[in-house]
Structure formats: C-alpha cells, structure tokens
Amino acid sequence: MIYQIVTYMKKFLIILLISQSVLTAFCQQPAESETAKRLYKIGLVNIKTIDTTIVVNLKYATNDNFTGENMYGDFCEACLQPDAAEMLVNAQKKLKETNKNWNIVIYDAARPRSVQQKMWEVVKDTDWKNYVASPSRISMHSYGVAVDAGIVDEKGNAVDMGAEFDEFTEKSQPRHEQRLLKEKKLTRQQVNNRLILRNAMKSAGFRSIQNEWWHFEAMTREQAMQKYKPID
Ligand SMILES: [Zn+2]
Numbered sequence: 001m002i003y004q005i006v007t008y009m010k011k012f013l014i015i016l017l018i019s020q021s022v023l024t025a026f027c028q029q030p031a032e033s034e035t036a037k038r039l040y041k042i043g044l045v046n047i048k049t050i051d052t053t054i055v056v057n058l059k060y061a062t063n064d065n066f067t068g069e070n071m072y073g074d075f076c077e078a079c080l081q082p083d084a085a086e087m088l089v090n091a092q093k094k095l096k097e098t099n100k101n102w103n104i105v106i107y108d109a110a111r112p113r114s115v116q117q118k119m120w121e122v123v124k125d126t127d128w129k130n131y132v133a134s135p136s137r138i139s140m141h142s143y144g145v146a147v148d149a150g151i152v153d154e155k156g157n158a159v160d161m162g163a164e165f166d167e168f169t170e171k172s173q174p175r176h177e178q179r180l181l182k183e184k185k186l187t188r189q190q191v192n193n194r195l196i197l198r199n200a201m202k203s204a205g206f207r208s209i210q211n212e213w214w215h216f217e218a219m220t221r222e223q224a225m226q227k228y229k230p231i232d
Pocket residue numbers: 108141146147148214215216
C-alpha cells in the first residue's frame with residue numbers, strides 16, 4: 001500500500017514538474033492577466049485580437065531571457081497602442097507579400113515601467129547595465145509604441161538573424177552588418193533575413209534602430225510623449 005502511494009506521489013510530482021516547465025517555457029494561460037486588463041482600460045490593444053497569425057512569444061514572460069527570470073509574472077499578452085498595433089498588422093501583410101509562409105513573432109511589446117525598474121535592479125551591478133535603459137529614461141516600450149520582433153518560418157522556428165534576440169554582442173547591431181558580412185561573422189542569408197524583416201516593418205511605417213535588429217518604433221519619442229502617457 002505504501003509502495004503504491006509512493007508510486008502515485010512520484011507520478012503526480014513528475015506531472016507537476018512537467019506542467020510547470022511547460023508553463024515557464026510557453027506563456028499560454030487561459031485567462032487574461034490583470035496587467036493586460038489594466039492596459040486595455042487605458043486603450044491598448046491585444047495584438048491577438050486583431051491578427052491571429054502574428055506569433056506571440058514574450059521572452060520576459062518566460063525564463064528564456066537575459067535575466068534568467070520571468071519578469072512579467074502572468075502577463076503574457078502582446079499589447080500596443082492602437083496605431084502601432086495596426087501598423088504591425090500591416091507589417092505582417094507586407095511580410096506575406098514576399099514570404100507567404102513566414103510570420104512575424106513578437107518578443108516584447110508594451111512593457112510597464114515597473115518591469116523596466118525590475119530589469120534595471122537585476123542588471124545595475126553587472127556588465128549588462130549598458131544594455132538596459134535606466135528607468136530614469138522612459139523606454140518607448142513603456143509608451144506602448146515599440147515592438148521587439150523577429151520572423152518564424154512555416155514550422156514556427158525562428159528565422160536565423162545571426163544573433164539571438166537580446167544577444168548583447170556587436171552581431172546584434174545593424175550598424176555593423178556590412179563589416180561583419182565582409183569578415184564572414186554574419187552570412188549573406190542572415191543579413192537578407194534581417195532585411196526582409198526591416199523592409200516589412202519599415203513599409204508599414206516603423207523605424208528601426210542601429211543597435212538592435214529586433215527593435216522597432218511606431219513613431220518618434222516626441223510624438224509618443226505628446227500622444228500617450230507612460231504605462232506604469
Ligand atoms: Zn525593444
């Protein structure tokens with residue numbers, strides 16, 4: 001009898017461990033998070049409600065990010081201000097014009113300032129501090145107008161961009177692409193994949209930046225400050 005109970009408990013424990021690891025690897029909660037509900041109230045849009053083909057994989061809602069910790073708790077919805085959300089849907093359409101089986105994947109979208117603060121606490125005493133915006137300068141993600149995006153292929157695998165999302169090396173920086181190509185540290189294919197992403201995003205009106213291949217902004221900082229309040 002005791003043996004049976006122990007076996008049963010072992011099984012239960014294994015199931016529990018598996019379900020927990022699945023939860024931390026993929027954010028797929030059935031109910032909407034309190035944070036998302038709060039963002040909807042102030043006008044932000046959940047991308048999934050306007051386009052079901054765009055893939056959402058918020059890295060800070062899992063342990064798979066540079067901090068090694070889930071920064072978002074149960075918040076795993078990709079939310080943007082309505083104009084930025086509409087632009088992203090257009091970018092997905094533009095991508096499909098050139099690569100019809102590929103989809104945009106969102107690694108991060110609206111990011112509350114409280115999370116920015118939390119990230120800063122994690123990195124402020126490490127070598128990573130130069131890569132994370134100090135909370136005193138409000139991130140464009142906290143205005144809900146910036147999106148971190150990549151591309152996934154027809155199987156759902158990330159298309160090779162030559163550097164991972166949030167990889168803190170020069171390979172992540174578009175400003176070095178041409179030199180890295182000559183030095184054979186990036187392949188022609190990897191640079192082309194980035195161009196496909198950038199072209200789709202830019203033709204929908206997004207602006208890219210020079211130091212992160214995945215980061216795009218729907219407007220200038222001045223426009224964002226005029227139009228929207230930062231999200232706490
Ligand atoms: Zn970003």
